Amino acid sequence: MKNIGVLTSGGDSPGMNSAIRAVARTCAHYDIKCTGIVRGFQGLIENNTKVLYTRSVRGIINRGGTFLYSARSDEFKTKEGRKQAFKTIKENEIDGLVVIGGDGSFTGGLIFMEEHNIPVVGIPGTIDNDLYGTSHTLGYDTALNTATEAIDKIRDTAISHHRLFLVEVMGRDAGFIALNTGLAIGAQEILIPEVNMSIDNLINSLKRSKSAGKTSTIIVVAEGDKTGNNVFQLADTIEEKLPRYEVRVSVLGHMQRGGSPSCFDRVLGTQTGITAVESLINNEKGIMIGINNGKINKTELSKAIKGKTKINQELLRMSKIMNT
Ligand code: ATP
Numbered sequence: 001m002k003n004i005g006v007l008t009s010g011g012d013s014p015g016m017n018s019a020i021r022a023v024a025r026t027c028a029h030y031d032i033k034c035t036g037i038v039r040g041f042q043g044l045i046e047n048n049t050k051v052l053y054t055r056s057v058r059g060i061i062n063r064g065g066t067f068l069y070s071a072r073s074d075e076f077k078t079k080e081g082r083k084q085a086f087k088t089i090k091e092n093e094i095d096g097l098v099v100i101g102g103d104g105s106f107t108g109g110l111i112f113m114e115e116h117n118i119p120v121v122g123i124p125g126t127i128d129n130d131l132y133g134t135s136h137t138l139g140y141d142t143a144l145n146t147a148t149e150a151i152d153k154i155r156d157t158a159i160s161h162h163r164l165f166l167v168e169v170m171g172r173d174a175g176f177i178a179l180n181t182g183l184a185i186g187a188q189e190i191l192i193p194e195v196n197m198s199i200d201n202l203i204n205s206l207k208r209s210k211s212a213g214k215t216s217t218i219i220v221v222a223e224g225d226k227t228g229n230n231v232f233q234l235a236d237t238i239e240e241k242l243p244r245y246e247v248r249v250s251v252l253g254h255m256q257r258g259g260s261p262s263c264f265d266r267v268l269g270t271q272t273g274i275t276a277v278e279s280l281i282n283n284e285k286g287i288m289i290g291i292n293n294g295k296i297n298k299t300e301l302s303k304a305i306k307g308k309t310k311i312n313q314e315l316l317r318m319s320k321i322m323n324t
Helices: 016-029 040-045 079-091 103-116 140-161 176-185 199-211 231-241 253-257 263-281 301-306 313-322
Strands: 003-008 033-037 049-051 096-101 120-124 164-169 189-191 217-222 247-251 287-292 295-300
Touching: 003 016, 003 040, 016 033, 016 096, 016 263, 033 040, 040 079, 040 103, 079 103, 096 103, 096 263, 103 120, 103 301, 120 263, 120 301, 140 164, 140 176, 140 217, 140 247, 140 253, 140 263, 164 176, 164 231, 176 189, 176 217, 176 313, 189 199, 189 313, 199 217, 199 231, 231 247, 263 287, 263 295, 287 301, 295 301
Parallel strands: 003 033, 003 096, 096 120, 120 287, 164 217, 164 247, 189 217
Antiparallel strands: 033 049, 287 295
């Protein structure tokens, strides 16, 4: 390995900068050139690159987003696009590639590796925590803290006005953010894609809490929850069935992706960035660098993409105990 390329792809997440910094500095440590690819796979197609020296990555560990910028590239999904991307690899004499992103980025990286025989190592960078083989993805911990802080603020209004708030958090396919923030803010109910709580059960829960004297209520709803068609329709249904409730909806949206990374995400970015470079040096490829029980571990990219992640159902049970 004489030259390692690094890119961030898909949705940005806090901690990506920490991983880029670690890749660049580990390369410098081993006397390897580091080539940063700007705007993900699209930048690879357009030969949008810059050499990353130790000092190029100073002052970024505490910054959200990604200093290399990210993109979604439809062109890279085509054979022709990937051929063009490989031209950039050849022209820049890149020997291995670190892809920081989610399952889509890993799918693209894996196809690229198999088509053009370029070693690819992945670092899980997504707030959704939906990759198999790692207990945490980069940005997930920060997103939890951001959402928790935001919902705490919403609670102030909920209490002052005796309102019921439905707060939608990110998570189209996975309820990790909803489940953990829900428990952290003391939600009355947590609605996630993995468990279908029926409208009837939800209404009964609200009736119970009203008769127990609860005046303000927060329900945390993951984007992909199937109890209502969407969070706004769910609010309408609740108001129809329980006219005494004044229901408000708050969608946290993209703010969950931003902000300065937590200590955990900075450390994780550093650990995974270093390990990604060391893996390429050791001729390992087609793997994702993750973490489990505090230890860095490696999972085949194909498994990381296809494997099923599991939420901790025990947390749902515990949330119910907290709401008796
Ligand atoms: P997030 O979880 O934040 O959405 P992601 O990595 O899953 O991140 P995607 O938009 O799914 O985000 O994928 C990022 C990019 O990866 C795509 O824009 C495309 O360039 C590439 N990619 C995704 N799927 C494929 C595929 N099947 N073949 C080739 N490239 C792909």
